[in-house]
Amino acid sequence: MSQLHLDHRKGLLITGIGGLVLSADIPLLRLGQGETWSTLLLRSSTTFICALIIWAVWNLVTGKRRKVLPGKIGYLVAALYGLASIAFMTAVYNTKTANLVFILAFNTVFSALLSWVFLKERPKAITFIAMFLMLIGVGIIVYEGLSAGHVFGDLMGLLSTFILASAITVTRASGKDMSFAAMMGTAVPIAVAAFMVSQNGFNVAVPGWIIFNGAVVTTIAFICLATGPRFLSGPEVAMFYLLETVLTPIWVWLVFSERPTDATLLGGIIIISALIGHSLWQMVHSRRRARTTAIRHPI
Template identity: 55%
Template sequence: MFASSSNHAKGFALTALGGLTLTVDIPLIRLAGGDHWTILLLRSSTTLAVTLLIWLAWRWLRGNAPPLVPGRSGLAVALFYGLGSISFITAVFHTSTANLVFILVFNTMFAALLSWLVLGERPRTATLIAMVLMTGGVLVIVSDSIGTGQLFGDLMALASSLFLASAITVSRASGKDMGFTALVAVLLPFVLAVVMVQKTGFQVEAPWWIILNGGVIMPIAFFCLATGPKYISGPEVAMFYLLETVLAPVWVWMIFAEIPSRNSLIGGAILVVTLIVHSLWQLNQVAREIGRSNSLRFPAPLS
């Protein structure tokens, strides 16, 4: 019992650290003040370099480092993460921070839908209701961007959400360790950025911010968020992803005085509240199933 509680606390601590670290991702990208292809180049190259150094050190010290890209499923996961990174950076430069982080929350519903279509895991009625409500929230946010020039950025955010959900679904279907795959997937955006920077030129005002982001923030955030599910449930992990949704717009407001629009706040509130209620419902279902299982294994003594 003590070991189980200790592991659960460890999972909470790791995932909380990962979620909090991720909240500064967008502010650091904005602080760098560069062209989005240059930002993508610096962010992906530093992340790739640090990931390879960690993997080589692991292999040298312990000799049992997991494969960087485990087979065909690993290639598919790397492709989805790579496309997700490209669409994410594009969205940062073409829509508001609030719109971006609110729409990214929709990846949980994309994941549930893909699990139904690909893995045959039919969602329960409560999840279907949550999908409808969250779709409504996204439509409220996107409707506010029509005619403002932000619609393209919103669609890129939605695409990034879909790519992330696809990567998660393939990872679950394969059952393989994809911890490093999510990080080396930046090879695709790196190559694309190299090609584009040769055409547009290297444009960045404060490169140290994006180097800090790619070399420190991203490896820490992804490592912690990828390790957390080993100790705590999926719904609990999803709750910590909400830290970026809540805090990133706050940091951007404090630094850049960027105030979310009314529709963005309304749609975001629908998304966040729906996800919180749905996650709490999932946790309750898991607790009830564990209690039912324990009662079957250790029936009450006859009086």
């Protein structure tokens, strides 16, 4: 088995863990019962502190001083993750959970388009079909949000998705280790949230859930999802956000009895079906290509 194939499998495992863990993010934010900026400040501060602890322990154990961010490009990626976090948190408190997580699945479309424009990785015809179907699904959700008064939250969710896709694309283009970029990027929302909290006061009813979220859930998810682009293409990494799209509404439905509207379910089914179909096609195509390569170049 070639090193390239082993790296691809490693990327799939790492990114899959990140997407699975991330599905607990929104339910934990809701359980914290806090207002937007206080929750963002506590969550981001906890993640930032954990990043510094992990970095210090890493240096101590390995005996090597590792850079937290790999140069200027690392600071750019960290800033993008930080801005995405602000937009995401704003969306959490201004639209329904189901709307948000289905819109976040649009990350795949943005990643494919950005990779095409900036990395010259032209999407295949099947990807264009999947993107078109996802556009329809997101359009249904956003239209429903418009009539229900959630349009601002839905648009912030789209903005968060676009910025996140940009971070993935830049990471992929650089080829550098951005494991700490997402966590260090929390410095951006910390600064913004600290200012807002200083004006309006701190309000989180159950801070334990938010601390657990920042220390465990987002820390693990950020490390895994920021590492994924080293081994996978941008669209492939974005595909693993499908786990959050599928699982988060289930957790919220079970914990908070918040059933998605019929329009949101319809849009979500279209998005998920398009993503699953596309993922299955990619898996089959990848295996066929691997077999063909093995036949042409026997070991």
